[in-house]
Amino acid sequence: MFVDVHCHVDLYPDFNKVVTQADKNGVAAIIAVSMDLESMGTITKISNHYSGFVFPSLGLHPDACSRTSEINLTKAVKLIKNNAKNLVAIGEIGLDHHFVKIKELYPWQQRIFREMLRTSQDLNLPVILHTKGAERLIFKILDDYKPRDVLIHWYTGPKDLIDIGIKKGYYFSITPAVTYSKNVQYLVKKVGVDYLMTESDGPVEYNRIRGEPKDCKIIVKKIAEIKGYSEGKVEEVLFENAVSFFKLDLNI
Numbered sequence: 001m002f003v004d005v006h007c008h009v010d011l012y013p014d015f016n017k018v019v020t021q022a023d024k025n026g027v028a029a030i031i032a033v034s035m036d037l038e039s040m041g042t043i044t045k046i047s048n049h050y051s052g053f054v055f056p057s058l059g060l061h062p063d064a065c066s067r068t069s070e071i072n073l074t075k076a077v078k079l080i081k082n083n084a085k086n087l088v089a090i091g092e093i094g095l096d097h098h099f100v101k102i103k104e105l106y107p108w109q110q111r112i113f114r115e116m117l118r119t120s121q122d123l124n125l126p127v128i129l130h131t132k133g134a135e136r137l138i139f140k141i142l143d144d145y146k147p148r149d150v151l152i153h154w155y156t157g158p159k160d161l162i163d164i165g166i167k168k169g170y171y172f173s174i175t176p177a178v179t180y181s182k183n184v185q186y187l188v189k190k191v192g193v194d195y196l197m198t199e200s201d202g203p204v205e206y207n208r209i210r211g212e213p214k215d216c217k218i219i220v221k222k223i224a225e226i227k228g229y230s231e232g233k234v235e236e237v238l239f240e241n242a243v244s245f246f247k248l249d250l251n252i
């Protein structure tokens with residue numbers, strides 16, 4: 001069985017079909033991550049509908065900082081705190097200095113990120129991080145907080161930071177890009193199987209094909225090949241990693 005630990009469930013126009021395919025392909029749970037205040041609301045509704053299968057992770061994404069006002073930030077923290085007992089994590093949160101080109105936004109982005117980290121610490125929830133182009137700064141900022149656990153999604157940053165992440169006990173989730181990206185393959189080689197998870201980051205496209213939770217299977221296959229373990233073993237370990245990281249109460 002598989003867990004897709006990072007999926008933008010609100011961005012699929014046909015999410016019911018995505019769920020059917022996921023179900024057919026051994027997916028036992030999907031962690032739904034939010035981007036902004038609006039998606040926080042949608043994700044809460046979808047997770048209630050698929051209770052025990054879709055689990056909500058709420059937070060403000062760094063790419064959404066330009067459309068996040070001071071009032072929105074206050075509202076987001078309130079929404080997170082009011083829903084705390086249903087949440088499995090705070091995310092997708094972090095910094096983005098790659099896609100977000102306007103440098104004037106960076107201090108605001110960092111304030112939002114710090115507020116999200118503080119909230120995760122208050123609620124004793126793990127965090128799901130977006131680190132694109134700001135990996136070194138994020139690693140530094142993380143030292144100021146004590147989230148329950150840290151999961152870094154689709155890491156493609158400096159190679160020397162991977163060793164630091166391993167030492168700190170951070171987890172890394174692997175997308176279908178592992179089938180073609182040398183950077184992702186390198187990460188898989190370095191990080192122990194006990195600290196890896198599977199994610200689609202759907203509906204992001206890979207080689208022009210829409211990512212979906214059902215892709216966890218091909219991710220596990222590739223990880224097994226890189227690590228030289230059996231697929232069954234990798235599937236079992238990665239599943240357990242996700243269940244214990246998010247403390248999932250599954251419908252199975």
Ligand SMILES: [Zn+2]
Pocket residue numbers: 006008033092201
């Ligand atoms: Zn994402």
